[in-house]
Amino acid sequence: MKLDGESGDNAVLARVMMETFGPSMSPSWFDNLDDQVVLELPYGPSIGIPERIEGKDAARAMFQSVIDSFGLRFTDIEIFEMLDPSMVVVTYRGSGSAGDHPYNQRYVCLLKFREGRLLFYREYFDNKVLADIMAHVNLS
Template sequence: MTIASNLLHQHIQTFVGNNTQWQTLIADDLLWELPYAPSLGHPARLTGRQEVMNHVTWFLEAVENFRFFDAKVYASTDPEVAIAEFSAEGLIKSTGRVYIQNYVLFLRASEGKIIFLREYFDPVQAAKALDTPILGIES
């Protein structure tokens, strides 16, 4: 197992289940890219611990019984790069709707910390669960 693939496993295991532990995995200058999030009115990138934690706190408060499953983590020839595919589900508290999602996540590490994440997900599934319009699409 490489440094990055180990961190990616830990990210999946602790993000919800032990967020305090998860916070020890991330670098203070973490860059988290969410290319499809702007279609939901969320930022496309989170820069630094404070921005990341503001978004993570919102997410963890918005979703109940969130869990990841069917994770497949792929090590790269670069020990500081890993990729994962996984699914997740939870209940959106404000709507009472179940959120089911598939993710692809790219991770880059440096000095044993996560310094970069790029997360791909289906914004349509998120919009349905959040009962929010997808920006830029006419009704």
């Protein structure tokens, strides 16, 4: 359901960001992040990942580390617009590998945009799947 131009634009931006995330993405991908972006990973602490990451530089480092560590790519992307036109919910699959160890994950993510840039990113994932791959990588 398209509620207004802002909501539709944010849904398009969310799709583009998810579809282009991965090892071959352009450095300009990070231009989509607001300087004050916040990443929340509520299940992260159970496997040694920070629950909250603040600021564009820190978010860039985290995203790049994930790509460098296991070449994460997203598929099966579904975007759900919300009553708040600045927010969308995204479901997707992530895949990659660390050497001979495959990684396949399902995600649910809440995204909030401000003036055409990602301001807030809260991601839910199966921490057992992530813990299994983390045994073979170093996210630093």
